[in-house]
Amino acid sequence: xxxxxxxxxxxxxxxxxxxxxxxxxxxxxxxxxxxxxxxxxxxxxxxxxxxxxxxxxxxxxxxxxxxxxxxxxxxxxxxxxxxxxxxxxxxxxxxxxxxxxxxxxxxxxxxxxxxxxxxxxxxxxxxxxxxxxxxxxxxxxxxxxxxxxxxxxxxxxxxxxxxxxxxxxxxxxxxxxxxxxxxxxxxxxxxxxxxxxxxxxxxxxxxxxxx
Numbered sequence: 438x439x440x441x442x443x444x445x446x447x448x449x450x451x452x453x454x455x456x457x458x459x460x461x462x463x464x465x466x467x468x469x470x471x472x473x474x475x476x477x478x479x480x481x482x483x484x485x486x487x488x489x490x491x492x493x494x495x496x497x498x499x500x501x502x503x504x505x506x507x508x509x510x511x512x513x514x515x516x517x518x519x520x521x522x523x524x525x526x527x528x529x530x531x532x533x534x535x536x537x538x539x540x541x542x543x544x545x546x547x548x549x550x551x552x553x554x555x556x557x558x559x560x561x562x563x564x565x566x567x568x569x570x571x572x573x574x575x576x577x578x579x580x581x582x583x584x585x586x587x588x589x590x591x592x593x594x595x596x597x598x599x600x601x602x603x604x605x606x607x608x609x610x611x612x613x614x615x616x617x618x619x620x621x622x623x624x625x626x627x628x629x630x631x632x633x634x635x636x637x638x639x640x641x642x643x644x645x646x647x648x
Contacts, residue, residue, distance in 0.1 A: 441469070441647055446613035453617045454643040457624025462631045463566040463587065465623055466559050467616055467645035472534070472575035473549035477526060479541055480533035484522045488515055534575050546578035553648075554582045562640045566631050570599075570619050572607060579603045581623065590630045599623060616645060 442450075454465050492515050499506035526533055534542065550571040554560060559567035565586030572579045581596035599619050606615030 441471070442613050442645070447645055449613060450616045450620065451644045453620040453624075457620050457627070458639065458643065460633055461566075461624060461627035462564055462633055462637050463568060463624075463627030464559070464562050464639075464641045465568050465570065465620055465627075465643075466557050466641050467570045467620070468550075468553045468557065468572070469612070469645060469647045470546075470549055470553075470571070470573040471648070473542075473573045473578075474545040475530065476533040476537050476542075476545075477530075480526050480536040481523060483536045483538075484526065485519065488518045488522065491518075542576040543578055546573040546576040547580060549573060550580045550582055557641070557646070559641065560584055564631065566627065567641065568623050568627065570603070570616065570623065572603065572612065572616075574607075577604070577608075579607065581619070587627070587630070591626055595626060 450467060454467070457465060492511060496506060496511060550569065550573075553571060554569045557569065559569045559582070562584065565584045567584045568587060569582040570579075571582060579600045581599050583591065583596065599622050602622070603615040603619045606612065606618065
């Protein structure tokens, strides 16, 4: 998943949201995050563990081959490696995420999705029928977060299918197409369970937010 979307792509997604919501009492909101965490501290932790592991391996090898490796030399080498690694992490932020376990990346992205769900007021629609379509680019992560009124009627497997299709499009650098398809699918699901009713009003903005 790379890049952000053009103004025209934003307009296309907004039109898709309006068209989908014209047939349902549900509300759809879309968010794209460049990344869901800075990952400095998790990356620094992994680098530190790696430096210690390499140091122990070198010390063991030196002992095995009867090579005199002074403790001060080893300590200085460790310090130099640590400082160099921290400088790289400080000035090359894009390197950090590659040092973080996938499980942690996904947890941070999920936490961000939940944060956006609450921050964008998707959870306070009148009939509790708000849906957030969320993508975090750096983590290559997507999620559909549905409010309680929807989850009572729509199985998780449906959202899993939406996410799989969205991720597939994003990997082809067709993020806008992926969002459009996701909005159409979510809209159809909402229309089936929550058809539009007289007096229905639009409670959330009809556009995709990039953060």
